Amino acid sequence: MLMLNLPALQVVLPLIAAPICLLLRRSDWAWLWATIVTWCCLGIAICLLSKVLSTGAISYPIGDWAAPIGIEYKIDLLSAFLLVIVSSIGAVVLPYAHASVSSEIPEARIYLFYTMYLLCLCGLLGIAVTGDAFNLFVFLEISSLSSYVLISMGRYRRSLTAAYRYLIMGTVGATFYIIGVGMMYMMTGTLNMSDLANRIPAVEDTRTIQVAIAFIVVGLSLKLAIFPLHMWLPNAYTFAPSVVTVFLAATATKVAVYALLRMIFTVFGGDPLFVIGEILMILSVAAMFVGSLVAIYQTNIKRMLAYSSIAQIGYMVLGISFITTTGLAGGIIHLFNHALVKGALFMAVGGMFFRIASVRLDDMAGIGKRIPITTGCFVVAGLGLIGVPLTAGFISKWYLVSAALEKDMWLIAVLILVSSLLAVIYIWRVVEVAYFRAPPKRAAVMSEPPLSMLIPLFILTGASIYFGIDASRTIDIAMAAANFLMTGVAQ
Amino acid sequence: MSAETLIYACLSVPLVGAAFIVLAGSYPNLREAVTLCTAGFLFLCVAHLVPTVASGFRPSITLLEMLPGLSIAFTIEPLGMIFACVASFLWIVTSIYAIGYMRGHHEVNQTKFYFFFAISIAAAIGVAFAGNMLTLFIFYEVLTLCTFPLVTHHGTDETKKAGRIYLGILIGTSIGFQLFAIVWTYVLTGTLDFTEGGILAGKADGPIITILLLLFMFGVGKAALMPFHRWLPAAMVAPTPVSALLHAVAVVKAGVFTVIKVIVYLFGLETLNGSDGSLYLAIIAGATLLISAVIAFRKDNLKARLAYSTISQLSYIVLGAAMATGAGIVGASMHIVMHATAKITLFFCAGAILVASHKTEISQLDGIGRRMPITMGCFLIGCLGIIGIPPAGGALSKWYLMMGTAESDHLIFMFVWMGSSLLSAGYLLPIVLRAFYSGSKTKASVQSKGGGTGIQEAPALCLIGICTASVLTIGAFFIADDLAGFLSPIAGM
Numbered sequence: 009m010l011m012l013n014l015p016a017l018q019v020v021l022p023l024i025a026a027p028i029c030l031l032l033r034r035s036d037w038a039w040l041w042a043t044i045v046t047w048c049c050l051g052i053a054i055c056l057l058s059k060v061l062s063t064g065a066i067s068y069p070i071g072d073w074a075a076p077i078g079i080e081y082k083i084d085l086l087s088a089f090l091l092v093i094v095s096s097i098g099a100v101v102l103p104y105a106h107a108s109v110s111s112e113i114p115e116a117r118i119y120l121f122y123t124m125y126l127l128c129l130c131g132l133l134g135i136a137v138t139g140d141a142f143n144l145f146v147f148l149e150i151s152s153l154s155s156y157v158l159i160s161m162g163r164y165r166r167s168l169t170a171a172y173r174y175l176i177m178g179t180v181g182a183t184f185y186i187i188g189v190g191m192m193y194m195m196t197g198t199l200n201m202s203d204l205a206n207r208i209p210a211v212e213d214t215r216t217i218q219v220a221i222a223f224i225v226v227g228l229s230l231k232l233a234i235f236p237l238h239m240w241l242p243n244a245y246t247f248a249p250s251v252v253t254v255f256l257a258a259t260a261t262k263v264a265v266y267a268l269l270r271m272i273f274t275v276f277g278g279d280p281l282f283v284i285g286e287i288l289m290i291l292s293v294a295a296m297f298v299g300s301l302v303a304i305y306q307t308n309i310k311r312m313l314a315y316s317s318i319a320q321i322g323y324m325v326l327g328i329s330f331i332t333t334t335g336l337a338g339g340i341i342h343l344f345n346h347a348l349v350k351g352a353l354f355m356a357v358g359g360m361f362f363r364i365a366s367v368r369l370d371d372m373a374g375i376g377k378r379i380p381i382t383t384g385c386f387v388v389a390g391l392g393l394i395g396v397p398l399t400a401g402f403i404s405k406w407y408l409v410s411a412a413l414e415k416d417m418w419l420i421a422v423l424i425l426v427s428s429l430l431a432v433i434y435i436w437r438v439v440e441v442a443y444f445r446a447p448p449k450r451a452a453v454m455s456e457p458p459l460s461m462l463i464p465l466f467i468l469t470g471a472s473i474y475f476g477i478d479a480s481r482t483i484d485i486a487m488a489a490a491n492f493l494m495t496g497v498a499q
Numbered sequence: 500m501s502a503e504t505l506i507y508a509c510l511s512v513p514l515v516g517a518a519f520i521v522l523a524g525s526y527p528n529l530r531e532a533v534t535l536c537t538a539g540f541l542f543l544c545v546a547h548l549v550p551t552v553a554s555g556f557r558p559s560i561t562l563l564e565m566l567p568g569l570s571i572a573f574t575i576e577p578l579g580m581i582f583a584c585v586a587s588f589l590w591i592v593t594s595i596y597a598i599g600y601m602r603g604h605h606e607v608n609q610t611k612f613y614f615f616f617a618i619s620i621a622a623a624i625g626v627a628f629a630g631n632m633l634t635l636f637i638f639y640e641v642l643t644l645c646t647f648p649l650v651t652h653h654g655t656d657e658t659k660k661a662g663r664i665y666l667g668i669l670i671g672t673s674i675g676f677q678l679f680a681i682v683w684t685y686v687l688t689g690t691l692d693f694t695e696g697g698i699l700a701g702k703a704d705g706p707i708i709t710i711l712l713l714l715f716m717f718g719v720g721k722a723a724l725m726p727f728h729r730w731l732p733a734a735m736v737a738p739t740p741v742s743a744l745l746h747a748v749a750v751v752k753a754g755v756f757t758v759i760k761v762i763v764y765l766f767g768l769e770t771l772n773g774s775d776g777s778l779y780l781a782i783i784a785g786a787t788l789l790i791s792a793v794i795a796f797r798k799d800n801l802k803a804r805l806a807y808s809t810i811s812q813l814s815y816i817v818l819g820a821a822m823a824t825g826a827g828i829v830g831a832s833m834h835i836v837m838h839a840t841a842k843i844t845l846f847f848c849a850g851a852i853l854v855a856s857h858k859t860e861i862s863q864l865d866g867i868g869r870r871m872p873i874t875m876g877c878f879l880i881g882c883l884g885i886i887g888i889p890p891a892g893g894a895l896s897k898w899y900l901m902m903g904t905a906e907s908d909h910l911i912f913m914f915v916w917m918g919s920s921l922l923s924a925g926y927l928l929p930i931v932l933r934a935f936y937s938g939s940k941t942k943a944s945v946q947s948k949g950g951g952t953g954i955q956e957a958p959a960l961c962l963i964g965i966c967t968a969s970v971l972t973i974g975a976f977f978i979a980d981d982l983a984g985f986l987s988p989i990a991g992m
Contacts, residue, residue: 391644394670395674396640396644396670397636397637397640397641398637398641403565403566405678409678409682410682410685413682413683414686421679421682422675425674425675426675428674429671429674429675432667432670436663436666440659440663443654444654444659477565478564478565479565479566480564480566480567483566484567487567
């Protein structure tokens, strides 16, 4: 019974847990409750993935209303994989959050933080689970609204403007998306994704559907911050509390990439895909270079990593834009690898912030000798971002370059490698300051951040190495998911 | 122990040693003892494998499957065996020398030094035993990264700049060109295993072979082909033992080793002979060889001159391999050994001079031979090895290299070999002459740092290292025949 209802539980559990968290009030209790819930979510996600791996895609009608009328939750390999990514990041972040949040957010508001965290998790998981285009919008809004609140909880005054800016852009994106869904509903009379996929080819050539596709792609591109629609992201990541940055950077944009994949491959498929692919390819290459180049000139490490995220999103979208199995697998595997790597990097920066209360590069002087473990993790994860062999980033790069060469796109392959060299520059700037510049004279002796922050950092850093050495399993999943998506393209 | 177990042992011994070095960090004597024991044990393991490989068996293991169809795997063939022997044996010699040098020169952070040294050796062994190009590339990059802390050991602004050049060129070329070439090869052939006769045969036509070859050769930045050679002089800011073992043996030899591996096992000699690629490569290598020898003349800093000499000598090996003939490949492989022993001797001497008299420039060396006769005597032996004069081993590898050229279609390159001998004699022998004959012969002119006069050599441990290395330089002459016999299977002779 419980096993059968897992798809619903995946979303309902954090949704119900959030108001309870609100009632708990005490910050420690709220933290404990949120931790238990997220770890349960992780358990559910792993169950779902193993179930999908053994028996294939799961279809779950909400309230037993059959698909076209009721809402259908549909979990295939890709969504199950994403569920595991999101919920494991969510679960690993919470032990880290305890010390970090209490140092960055006033005691009286901490329970609100965990409430919003659970809601955000619920929204992100919901996007992955649902098989209904309108329902996806609902979860998109749940996750977005809660993330605006989370960002605004930062300790800077600018956190508020950053959240506000994200709110404006995010709302425009969501509105675009719902306009597109409305038009599709008008033409086909259904909101169920697989139903849409069946009915759209008949009306594919109408102007309405074309406009709908445009609205949906642009709307989702805003959410996933693809260049040039990325302007909300740097400030949001920079001024949010450390924990929120870790969580959003590792999950939110990934989920948006998933939503885009779902819409363009599962729902549209066919001819429009190739047009979208060409546009996305140009934008993603631009993102790779603009993001990395701007990152090189940042003096605030969080902002630097935020721009690096824009470049990395470029890689994911580039993989998608090839519209080949290898390319898609590269994009999907990079989605996973980047979640680990960027999560670890922001965690390390959060750990430094915990000790020196600054994320400015100049204040990092000599930090490699003052808190060697945290800085060491930063360097290792940074190598993953560059894509050095034996790190997760290498696997992504390997598949992306292969995909480009398979399509005889030499230039793109070269651009991928060159842009990854830009990452060497911005990571190495931090390394040089951290290890070669003497710490300020008045600097007090300091210890590493508490173990509750270090262990999650170790987990993510270790995972970014592990999945760079033994990637067969994740690659198998990504390949299978890519194959499945490509079946929708086969003419 | 079976050969497979020995491979695991060879790869893990330096890593385990590194862990113990850190644990013993606060007790310098214990720490150095651990280093020596690890080095000795590693060499025993490596040496144990030699008879197996000589009998024609190619032991191999697969560590794990990294990507579907691509594994981290190790296979031992004669070339890798030789490289591993050289690296592991010279690690023992260097460790002895390093103890004397690091203490005599009062270096800081010695535990960090010994730790990264051990890791670097592990990476070099990984490169030597790699069974496919992916594995080789992985350890190649690891070697770059774990030698970075050694190059920047002093932590000054100068080392920071040098570190930038070092990392920038090595990472830049390896990711920009080499990785590109590797993925391209994989897309073309569907495998990256080192296979006798090459995997690219019949899979690509002329122009693509040429482009791939150049991508690989420039991608192996560690082979220091111009214009990607600047990292090697930059790396000379490191403590001398690092320059000696890593930048005369492990790192640069990993580069030329990769070059030979790629040419023999990925392209195959026949494929290469049928394309223009080998000629272009030979021209680039020949140019690098001559130009860097000329630059060496102009360097007054002893280590800088030796660095440019290394660049020149590395191009010997690339040029020999580019001839794509049996004798050329054997000569190139032999030269890995011959140059390693000779150049490490020279670097040891340079370090000894620094420790004993704090002199780094050649113009300051007037009459130093009278104060450090053993050191400068060994220096002379090293010079003979580099120039290629019997009884140093360098003479015989050069013999094979010239034979390889004679067999090939590119006879013009015979002139390069001749010119190179003259040039290397020209930039090395004046140092010896200056040390022994220049300056006033009165004792006052050779005042030592403490104001005393007379013989003042470097610490005894340094001297042991120097003498061992110079004995090896000469000894290599006598094993050269066996070496050629051992290596001939890879060249199909």
